[in-house]
Amino acid sequence: MTRLTTGMLEGIPADLVSYDEALKRGTGLGLFGIACNAAGVPKAKARRALLSTVAAVVPVTAGGGIIPGFSEAVREIIVHLGCRAFVTEKSDVGGLAEAVKNGADVVFMADDDLFAAFDLRRRRLVDNVNATAKGYVCALDALAGGLLGKAVLVIGAGRVGSACVRTLLERGSRPAVYDVVEAKARALSSECGITFEPDLKRALSRYSLIMEASGAPGVIEKGDVSPDTTVAAPGVPLGVSSQAVPLLKDRLIHDPLQIGVSVMLVMAACGRGEGQNIAERRT
Ligand SMILES: NC(=O)c1ccc[n+]([C@@H]2O[C@H](COP(=O)([O-])OP(=O)(O)OC[C@H]3O[C@@H](n4cnc5c(N)ncnc54)[C@H](O)[C@@H]3O)[C@@H](O)[C@H]2O)c1
Structure with a gap:
């Protein structure tokens, strides 16, 4: 954290x-x-x-x-x-x-x-950690017009990312996980029975709903944003680069505490x- x-x-x-x-x-x-x-x-x-x-x-x-x-x-x-x-x-x-x-x-x-x-x-x-995950999954659900059956890429398999995965599963969505430490993403993937994504850039080109829970600055760049990309980002600092933020318009949720x-x-x-x-x- x-x-x-x-x-x-x-x-x-x-x-x-x-x-x-x-x-x-x-x-x-x-x-x-x-x-x-x-x-x-x-x-x-x-x-x-x-x-x-x-x-x-x-x-x-x-x-x-x-x-x-x-x-x-x-x-x-x-x-x-x-x-x-x-x-x-x-x-x-x-x-x-x-x-x-x-x-x-x-x-x-x-x-x-x-x-x-x-x-x-x-x-x-x-x-x-759990409250933040529940809140951001709820915010993403609202932004996406529902998450039931939808694929969501979770970046970061730490405490917040893991809690997001569990909350997403409770809401009937299909989370997938990427972590820079491959073993952590693999462990979460097998524990929760979800997709493991080995390559962030490739994953970002395929998922439009993103939960950024790594706290690594700017992992989501301008070139990763499509007109449908929607990001809930509890990670601190913001994992979206300053060039990518204006492209997301109101499809980005991020705060450090609220x-x-x-x-x-x-x-x-x-x-x-x-x-x-x-x-x-x-x-
Ligand atoms: N917004 C809020 O209210 C709120 C509340 C709690 C935590 N947080 C923030 O959420 C983030 C995650 O917290 P945590 O407790 O789960 O931390 P954590 O250290 O348990 O997990 C972070 C995970 O991100 C991974 N990671 C690091 N760099 C990465 C990268 N470049 N790409 C992909 N994965 C990467 C790490 O390997 C680790 O598994 C932190 O930034 C924390 O400060 C925010």
């Missing part, structure tokens, strides 16, 4: 409304709509859940340390979706204690390996995280 930088985050709070509107124009779904669809929760139910949820964002110093602006950007995305949220003054364990003492129902925390939303009411967690955090929030607020069911735990 690429470590986000303050530069990648600084425009997020100020541009949230215009980003959301652009997303609505392109996909017919804004951040809230994508999050509800990705989480499998009806909008009215999600709205009620968000109104009765308090979220805390706890800065974490482990690993590379606090990224200035990260917690604030996460808080602004949460507030934008209609949920109360605060960033704790303290970091780490002190911050978690502060979140609990101040009534947080959901706690967002990230280190260099894991970015999770902890649903304290139900003892469940939502991993940003879709993933929106899906995490709705999943956590609505009890869609992973973990043992409390009823199961007591039996």
